[in-house]
Amino acid sequence: MGVELHKDLLSSIGVDVERHAKMMGMGLAGYQAGFMSQPNRPKAMAYFDWFMSEIQAERIAEINALKAQKKPAIGTFCIFVPEEIVVGAGGACFGLCGGANPPIADAESELPRNICPLIKSAYGFKLQHTCAYTQSADFIYGETTCEAKKKTWELLGKHHPVHVMNIPHMKREKDLKMWQEEIKEFKEHIEEVSERKLSLAEMLEGVKLINAKRDAMKRLDTLRGMHPDIMPISGKDALFISQMSFLDDPKRFTQKVNELCDELDERIKNKVSVFPENTPRIMVLGTPIAPPNWKLHTAVEGSGACIINEEGCIGHRYFKDNVDIEGVQDEDELYARLMQRYSKIDCACFTPNTGRTDKIVQMYKDRKADGVIYYTLSFCHTYNVESHLVTEALAKEGIPCLVIESDYSPEDAGQIKTRVEAFLESITFKQKAEAFANK
Amino acid sequence: MGVELHKDLLESINVDVERHAKMMGMGLEGYKAQFMSQANRPKAMEYFNWFMSEIQGQRIAEINQLRAEKKPAVGAFCIFVPEEIVVGAGGVCYGLCGGSNATVSDAESELPRNICPLIKSAYGFKLQRTCAYTQSADFICGETTCEAKKKTWELLNKHHPVHVINVPHMKRERDLSMWQEEIKEFKERIESVTEKKLTLAEMLKGVEIINAKRSALLRLDALRSQNPDVMPISGKDALFILQMGSMDDVVRYTQNVNNVCDELEIRLQKGISVFPKNTPRLMVLGTPIAIPNWKLHTAIESSGGCVINEESCTGHRYYKDNVNVEGVTSKDELYHRLIERYAKIDCACFTPNTGRVEKIVQMYKDRKADGVIYYTLSFCHTYNVESHLVTEALAKESIPCLVIESDYSPEDAGQIKTRVEAFLESIAFKQKAQTFANK
Ligand code: SF4
Ligand code: SF4
Numbered sequence: 001m002g003v004e005l006h007k008d009l010l011s012s013i014g015v016d017v018e019r020h021a022k023m024m025g026m027g028l029a030g031y032q033a034g035f036m037s038q039p040n041r042p043k044a045m046a047y048f049d050w051f052m053s054e055i056q057a058e059r060i061a062e063i064n065a066l067k068a069q070k071k072p073a074i075g076t077f078c079i080f081v082p083e084e085i086v087v088g089a090g091g092a093c094f095g096l097c098g099g100a101n102p103p104i105a106d107a108e109s110e111l112p113r114n115i116c117p118l119i120k121s122a123y124g125f126k127l128q129h130t131c132a133y134t135q136s137a138d139f140i141y142g143e144t145t146c147e148a149k150k151k152t153w154e155l156l157g158k159h160h161p162v163h164v165m166n167i168p169h170m171k172r173e174k175d176l177k178m179w180q181e182e183i184k185e186f187k188e189h190i191e192e193v194s195e196r197k198l199s200l201a202e203m204l205e206g207v208k209l210i211n212a213k214r215d216a217m218k219r220l221d222t223l224r225g226m227h228p229d230i231m232p233i234s235g236k237d238a239l240f241i242s243q244m245s246f247l248d249d250p251k252r253f254t255q256k257v258n259e260l261c262d263e264l265d266e267r268i269k270n271k272v273s274v275f276p277e278n279t280p281r282i283m284v285l286g287t288p289i290a291p292p293n294w295k296l297h298t299a300v301e302g303s304g305a306c307i308i309n310e311e312g313c314i315g316h317r318y319f320k321d322n323v324d325i326e327g328v329q330d331e332d333e334l335y336a337r338l339m340q341r342y343s344k345i346d347c348a349c350f351t352p353n354t355g356r357t358d359k360i361v362q363m364y365k366d367r368k369a370d371g372v373i374y375y376t377l378s379f380c381h382t383y384n385v386e387s388h389l390v391t392e393a394l395a396k397e398g399i400p401c402l403v404i405e406s407d408y409s410p411e412d413a414g415q416i417k418t419r420v421e422a423f424l425e426s427i428t429f430k431q432k433a434e435a436f437a438n439k
Numbered sequence: 440m441g442v443e444l445h446k447d448l449l450e451s452i453n454v455d456v457e458r459h460a461k462m463m464g465m466g467l468e469g470y471k472a473q474f475m476s477q478a479n480r481p482k483a484m485e486y487f488n489w490f491m492s493e494i495q496g497q498r499i500a501e502i503n504q505l506r507a508e509k510k511p512a513v514g515a516f517c518i519f520v521p522e523e524i525v526v527g528a529g530g531v532c533y534g535l536c537g538g539s540n541a542t543v544s545d546a547e548s549e550l551p552r553n554i555c556p557l558i559k560s561a562y563g564f565k566l567q568r569t570c571a572y573t574q575s576a577d578f579i580c581g582e583t584t585c586e587a588k589k590k591t592w593e594l595l596n597k598h599h600p601v602h603v604i605n606v607p608h609m610k611r612e613r614d615l616s617m618w619q620e621e622i623k624e625f626k627e628r629i630e631s632v633t634e635k636k637l638t639l640a641e642m643l644k645g646v647e648i649i650n651a652k653r654s655a656l657l658r659l660d661a662l663r664s665q666n667p668d669v670m671p672i673s674g675k676d677a678l679f680i681l682q683m684g685s686m687d688d689v690v691r692y693t694q695n696v697n698n699v700c701d702e703l704e705i706r707l708q709k710g711i712s713v714f715p716k717n718t719p720r721l722m723v724l725g726t727p728i729a730i731p732n733w734k735l736h737t738a739i740e741s742s743g744g745c746v747i748n749e750e751s752c753t754g755h756r757y758y759k760d761n762v763n764v765e766g767v768t769s770k771d772e773l774y775h776r777l778i779e780r781y782a783k784i785d786c787a788c789f790t791p792n793t794g795r796v797e798k799i800v801q802m803y804k805d806r807k808a809d810g811v812i813y814y815t816l817s818f819c820h821t822y823n824v825e826s827h828l829v830t831e832a833l834a835k836e837s838i839p840c841l842v843i844e845s846d847y848s849p850e851d852a853g854q855i856k857t858r859v860e861a862f863l864e865s866i867a868f869k870q871k872a873q874t875f876a877n878k
Pocket of ligand 2: 555556557558584585586587588726727816818819820821822
């Protein structure tokens, strides 16, 4: 495994090498058990399997090689951080969202127990020195989308350099104007790392790279979700790809996703599905599902259903919009275009956020899905409160919906599985009854 | 009791009269049991006893009398709502924070269980139509200080007109200038109720009235806590006075607070204390304590301690700063002064919020207190996360501190009492040990 090979590098960036290797070993074993055993996986998944084995090794070496050339390495927790600018500067922008349970107990020595596990997990990784991405980051770029994060930056600032981007809670003219200034400041912070000015051409190049990445992911989303009888890839594999989009080199990643999509295209032509016909096809709505949080997908796909889309930030919300750079002549115009794109993000942190509900219903219809699971991480107030509005709209459309709130502890895995099974049974029952009615 | 007398009015504003009367009866009984039995209360508390009996009766009649004259009635949840403007328009601005457990389960039909009880309680009052203040409000003024509230307005809006003030999470120049616009918009919203322009003179008058109220409360704060040997009023009574500050007519209230203060001044001269000498004097930090949430104060003062200050929004944070109107000659200048004052509020919603930590240590020293209790309502992320920074600073100063997180259910009352008792014992032990050391 790569981690052993890069021991010196890892220890030079302050990683607790032994503990890190142990955790990575466990993660990899979990991946092998949960993913490699799936029947009939697309061949192109081989790349992602490899990437998983090098996720905290070769990829870390790449990032640190960039750093040696004064290219920025920025850790983020949110899809509001304009990675286009980092990539434009030749650097790496990676997600630090934590999806693992082991660091949580450490984090709880400084953070409340009853906040989102994603934040605690990431914070724990920092305290433990067991995430090589965190250790590689020139700085962590936080934002103010949710209050548990917003306040955690104040504590995290004691352990690692942190900048905070102020994302408004509304999207009126004046809010967006303020937000645009944040983007400009972000760019200045990036320039501080690279110790030189970033040109418009470079930033445009960054946008192009990230646009292409989002296009590839949208292509994957269409291929997996738009054909009711053929599911050419499992939801678990597709989720894993989404998760890797926050860690991998964007250019290579885009290339590999497109190769996979070519294969899926073939599969659809040849009617090769990894699930039997009439498998209930489920959309998952809500909060981010960070690696190695595969609990929900494992429960759903281990109970005879298939996940065809994640509406979450690690998913559709991340790749649904691109930046339109046509005719951009100067930096301010580019910031305005970035703003236009970023303000389309329908995060529950905004009030109101009605567009999200309409979008969900439309997505459901487009995909001819069979049901949705509204999934929130525990104590995520914004998505939790908003769930009432979403489920109300779903009920009005007669769309079957299951609400699950969970953290990373393995304790509720059994209970989730039971609830998912009951939900799937009710969907199948409905399908069969309908088939009779249509006879 | 006032409620019976005003049955017709209550009905006309769509209060569920029967349920309301029952709840008020229970509330009044709770008040009598916990407050009237205290030994040696100041005589001037009589006014507040009377007000309690009329809180949902005569006072509601007054408010609706004003409304009949097109004076605005605004319900608020937060000390960020500029009541100066409402009062300047001749209207009333009152707190709708819910402190009662009786409405929480109704709210949970639309809101998540794991959000702050204050929000659920208030929301439940609206669903039940058992709060005559809510029913009297021309509109409810929400804000974006915390995300559970921010998202709840979207739901509440279906049941009652809501206006939302966007309070920023930072206090940089650009955040404040955006905030200033919110104040102007709020004034315009008030004008839409009164159907006439609000003049500068009227607004200045409003500021003067509210400044006087805050000054009276600051006076009370000083009197209850300045003499380590004489506690002229119980913490419970002082808290109750503060709670009434967001409901009563401002001018009358200020007068009555000053009456209490006059009496307390005499008590201090004569050395009349409602607690024995050497009673540990505690400061309570943290989240609002809304009526009828008297759980913590009851636990402390029935365990041999005395509460000498609430640092919270229903306390010192509310009255510590006044608006400086000297030399104001235009509306814009007034908005600016209002912002200057409102930006001094050290709510945990801001990042960073370092001023609060320093203030707390200073308050403790000024009052020669014996310990602090950091009290947060369950699931209040901002105050919960910030508690780590506060308790760290307190530990550095060797200030004894107990952290309590609680909701409104009576279940943990026993546990809280036990923890408070143990805390008080450790303080008393320390005091005694010190006396020996000083001998
Ligand atoms: S899932 Fe919710 S609580 Fe967790 S980091 Fe994201 S917005 Fe915050
Ligand atoms: S106590 Fe905290 S969670 Fe509750 S309303 Fe206030 S800021 Fe929000």
